[in-house]
Amino acid sequence: MSLAGKVVIVTGASSGIGAAAAKAFAQHGSKVVITGRNEANLKATEAACKAANSKVELLLIAADVTTDAEKIIKKTIDKFGQLNVLVNNAGVGESGAILDIDVEQFDRVMNTNVRSVFLLTKYAAPHLIKTQGNIVNVSSVAGLRSFPNISVYCTSKAALDQFTRCIALDLAPKNVRVNAVNPGVIVTEFHRRLGMAEADYAKYLEHSKSTHALGRVGEPKEVADAIIFLASDSSSFITGVTLSVDGGKHAMCPR
Numbered sequence: 001m002s003l004a005g006k007v008v009i010v011t012g013a014s015s016g017i018g019a020a021a022a023k024a025f026a027q028h029g030s031k032v033v034i035t036g037r038n039e040a041n042l043k044a045t046e047a048a049c050k051a052a053n054s055k056v057e058l059l060l061i062a063a064d065v066t067t068d069a070e071k072i073i074k075k076t077i078d079k080f081g082q083l084n085v086l087v088n089n090a091g092v093g094e095s096g097a098i099l100d101i102d103v104e105q106f107d108r109v110m111n112t113n114v115r116s117v118f119l120l121t122k123y124a125a126p127h128l129i130k131t132q133g134n135i136v137n138v139s140s141v142a143g144l145r146s147f148p149n150i151s152v153y154c155t156s157k158a159a160l161d162q163f164t165r166c167i168a169l170d171l172a173p174k175n176v177r178v179n180a181v182n183p184g185v186i187v188t189e190f191h192r193r194l195g196m197a198e199a200d201y202a203k204y205l206e207h208s209k210s211t212h213a214l215g216r217v218g219e220p221k222e223v224a225d226a227i228i229f230l231a232s233d234s235s236s237f238i239t240g241v242t243l244s245v246d247g248g249k250h251a252m253c254p255r
């Protein structure tokens with residue numbers, strides 16, 4: 001599938017990886033539905049998409065994925081009449097060891113990273129079957145590997161990886177592909193939202209040079225490029241994969 005003219009939803013498009021993915025789809029001539037909770041930030045993504053492709057057709061939907069999944073799909077179909085690609089990118093983390101973390105944090109992470117993806121997938125699937133489209137989920141190296149003090153996030157992304165494989169099997173007979181990308185540390189708002197102070201974040205990025213085989217952290221565009229690959233015809237025989245985009249972090253082991 002060439003991505004030109006295809007209708008693509010990107011959740012969490014108001015910053016980071018989602019904003020970079022929206023811009024990349026715009027560059028490929030897709031019609032892009034950019035959805036997120038912060039309207040001002042969505043406008044910034046809109047401007048970036050237009051700068052990348054002045055003719056791009058966009059739909060902005062201010063919505064929360066935990067409560068508005070049906071609305072996001074309905075508005076997309078009302079405007080464009082079809083859906084070709086769903087990118088489930090919106091996600092949150094919560095840190096804390098099991099002695100500290102509470103059930104509200106657990107629910108917030110699971111509702112955002114897993115339950116909303118279930119709902120969006122469910123509402124999108126009939127439309128993706130019509131277009132022989134596909135889904136790309138944004139998971140994490142934390143879905144594939146275990147880290148201390150972030151158990152709920154790791155568990156949510158492991159669930160997302162398994163959901164990706166299972167739904168790939170559910171939808172394969174309908175010729176709809178379902179894949180995931182698993183980024184390593186990428187420079188976005190993610191870690192600040194996790195509660196890291198600036199000095200700690202700077203230290204973490206420095207330390208991350210030693211935890212990524214390529215000796216550096218990643219940029220949102222590098223994840224967006226992998227999302228574009230999985231959404232496009234270049235990956236027409238690929239379904240059910242969790243593609244690490246992590247500078248080799250998943251392959252490393254402390255010693």
Ligand code: NAI
Nearest residue numbers: 012015016017064065089090091140183185186188189190
């Ligand atoms: P970010 O914090 O810049 O972007 C996350 C986006 O999700 C934001 O636009 C946020 O508003 C949106 N979002 C969160 N909850 C939402 C909700 N309930 N409804 C609608 N939108 C919501 O962070 P980043 O890094 O761009 O995160 C994107 C995805 O990448 C997430 O799923 C994250 O788990 C994943 N990821 C990020 C890594 C990193 O190092 N930055 C590493 C591995 C995975």
